[in-house]
Amino acid sequence: MVIAATTENIESKLLGTFRRRIPMIIELPPLSIRPINEKLEFIEYIVNKESSRIGQTLSISHEAYSALKKYTPTYNFGSLESELKVTIAKAYLLYSIGERNQSEVTLDMLPTHVRDLWFNSPNDDVYSDIVSSNLKITKDTLVNSNDHDSTDIYKYIDQKKSELLESGYSKLEINSLLQSFIVENIKYHMKESDLIFSEPIEAESLIGKELLQIIDDFIIYAQQIIPELVFKRNLKIALGHHVSIAIERIKNNLQIIHPSLDRVQSENKELFDLSLHLISALESKYQIEIPKDEAAYICMYLNQSLNRASTDLDIGILVVCHGKVASAMLDVAKYFIKDTNVYAIDMDMDINPLKIFKVIKSKIKEMNCKKGILLLTDMGSLTEMWKNLRNDLNLEISSVPRVDTVMLMDAMYWRKVCESSQELINKITNTEIKKEITLSNENKPYIIIYCITGEGSSRHIIYHLKKFIPEIENDYNIEFMGLMYDDTISKIIGMASTNSIKLLIGNMPLEENRLNHIPHINIHELMSVEGVNKLRYFLGRTEISELSSVFSNNHIYANMKFSSRKEVLDFICAKFESEGIVNKNFRNSVYERENWTNTYIGSSISLPHPVNLDTINISQVAIITLMNEIDWDGFPVKIICLFAIKSSGDKYFKSIYKKLTFNLSAIIDSESNFALRNLLLK
Structure with missing residues (x-):
């Protein structure tokens, strides 16, 4: 049995041969002839559905509701739903970035052809007596029909700048704070764009087909320079929406000023040059002159999409305390000061120091703050741990003990204007911190290998290690020690006090609290792949x-x-579906991604992947090389790398892409699956 629906006239559109084969036709009246209460029920249904989808209460202003009541869409219910969804998305976006205090559909958000219906007869009654109480109707002020969407970062920055000037901040402090405000605004914009614009037709309705095509072409171009952008689906909408506002601003002779243009340009040269490429395309298309300041904003969208936005912008703060103290303090502080790149780690009272060292180190890497980290701790071994972290990560890390909530709030306040973690400490403690002596880069760190005599297994293990890390003797000083000698432990402690020991390798643990912060591997562990990978992890090598x-x-x-x-x-x-690697919806999700933006990333490589990661059961990557190149929506492709990774594909992408491009000719020329796999894994 087949049930189909159409808005076309069957009698005139189908041949008689086909009409005779249709046993039953059920004709539903179009919206144009339905009673007003049914149309309002449809509107209420759509609003309630979208409200559930975004998890927010929605309302419609009196004027907007009146216009929708009079609107008769060309394609019946589907057209009404599509246009109303886009309008609701605008309302939610305005609310989510703080431009409005609630998610409300107002007259200025509706498409022009719908909005004009209200202006043609503004005094017409809205039939409010038949509206369900579940649909909140509010009264808004009259909006000029020529007004456009006011969701723009420029107004946000102007407002923040005025607030800071009134509060007495200096120009330097204002520029630093504005930089952080811009990052936060872009983060919210990109997050919400990804949440509420799920269909290409919704994007076209909001941004415009012409501009969206320019953004699409730019992203495909950018993917060939920075291939990991292929995973950043939300960039297209967020950037398109921002650029549309920038164009309107320029056409209305309004200024575009970025408070940190020089800084953004110098710190992100590759992305800034990419941004200029987009500006050139926009200037050519719209015959307008776009200032370099706009390139800085576009650059920050690219930065945020690649999760690089926090790098070099400010000092990160990490609070680490025993019990649940750290997270409790941060919750209170964030209630008063909205901030990111400030994190808390709670730890058990009896946790192994080496374990917490690893956790802190991992979190600092994730924070990605090249300007430095301030470690706020409560007591104990945490207070001195920063010295080893600083050497391991080659990053400025400072620590302040006995942290409290007031100190944390002070640090959050001042971190945006301080140039170093030491300067930040001076601000929050009003004291000068003695500069610690660090090892010169010319001094290689030590790996201590020990056993009972210092001559047995410790001497032999180095030959084993060189198989897996050939450069180990060039990068590290290898010191062999025997525990049978009385001064061995004191020597190791002395070396540890100067932060010169990278790793301890031995056939028994050293029962000495002053060495607990140094990573340790048992000699016998190194006989397994897991043990060697553990070694490589401690030494910062890829597993x-x-x-x-x-x-x-x-x-x-x-x-x-x-x-x-x-x-x-x-x-x-x-193949993936038959083996249970993915579910039956995986293929459609891959095609959905292909329809959104081309997954070509240059060098004859395409990187298809699904939109919905829930369609993946087991993470796998497939590589296919072709005898002859094929057309990939306008681009020649000979290598297809299909990503079915349950989490973000970024983790594996960089390694795979590096291998693909480094061995490109050999991979393309591979004639056997075995040879191809060896090239990828060697």
Whole structure:
């Protein structure tokens, strides 16, 4: 049985031969002839549905509701739903970035052809007596029909600048704070764009088909320079929406000023140059002159999309305390000061110092603050841990003990204007901190290998290590020590006090609290792949065969014969589905991503992947090389790398892309699956 629906006239559109084969026709009246209460029920249904989707209470102003009541869409209910969804998305976006105090659909948000219906008869009654109480109707002030969406970062910055001037901040402090405000605004904008614009038609309605095509072309161009942008689906909408506001601002002779233009340009040269490429395309299309300041804003959108936005912008703060104290203090502080790149780590009273050292180190890497980290601690070994962290991470890290909530709030307040963690400490403690002596970069750190005599297993293990890290003797001083000598432990403690020991390797643990912060590996562990990977982790090396877990011999195909993108995608999606790696919705999700923006990333490589990660059961990557290149929506492709990774694909992408491009000719010329896999994993 087939049930179909159409807005066309069946009698005039279908041949009689087909009409005779339709046993039953049920004709539903179009919206244009339905009673007003039914149309309002449809509107209420759509609003309630979208309210549930975004988790927010929605309201419609009196004027907007009146215009919608009079509107008869061309394509019936589907058209009404699509246009109302886009309008609700605008309302939610305005609310989410703080431009409005509630999610309310007002007259200025409606499409022009709908909005004009109200201006043609503004005094017409809205039939409010038949409106369900579940739909909140509010009265808004009359809006000029020529007004456009006011969601723009420029107004936000102007407002913040005025507030800071009134509060007595200096020009230097204002510029530093504005930089952080811009980052926060862009973060929210990108997050909400990804949440509420799920369909291309919604994006076109908000931004415009012409501008969206320019943004699309730019992203495909940018992917060939920075391939990981292929995973950043939300960039298209967020950037398109921002650029549309910038164009309107320029057309209305309003200024565009970025408070940190020189800084953004110098710290992000590659992304800034990319931004200028987009500006050139926009100037050519719209015959306008766009200032370099706008390139700085575009650059920050690219930065945020790549999760680089916090780098170099400010000092990070990490609060680490025993019990639940750290998170409790941060909750209170964030209630008064909205801030990011400030984190808390709670730890058990009896936690192993080495374990907490690893946790803190991992969190600092994640924070990505090249300007430095201020470590706020309560007591104990945490107070001195920063010295080892600083050497391990080659990053300015300072620590203040006996932290309290007031100190944390002071640090959050001043971190945006201080140039170093030491300067920040001076601000919050009003004291000068003695500068610590650090090892010169010329001095290689030590790896201590010990056993009972210092001559047995400790001497032999170095030959084993060199198989996996050939450069280990060039990068580190290797010191062999025997525990049978009375002064061995004191020597190790002395070296540890100067932060010169990177790793301890021995056949028994050293029962000495003053060495607990130094990573330790048992000699016997190094006989396994897991142990060697543990060693490489401590030394900052990539683990052995990092990619082997997502590569299977069954999913590497060399020198294949395919003639189209569809053939390739259908082939590998069917393989993945038959093996239970993905579910039945995976293929559609991959095609949805292809329809959104081309996944070509340059060098004859395409990187298809699904929009919905829930369609993946087991993380796997498939690599296919082709005998002859195929057309990938306008680009020649010979290598297809299908990503089915449950979490973000970024973790594996950089390693895979590096191998693909480094061995590009050899990979393309590979004639066997075995040879191709060896090239990828060697």
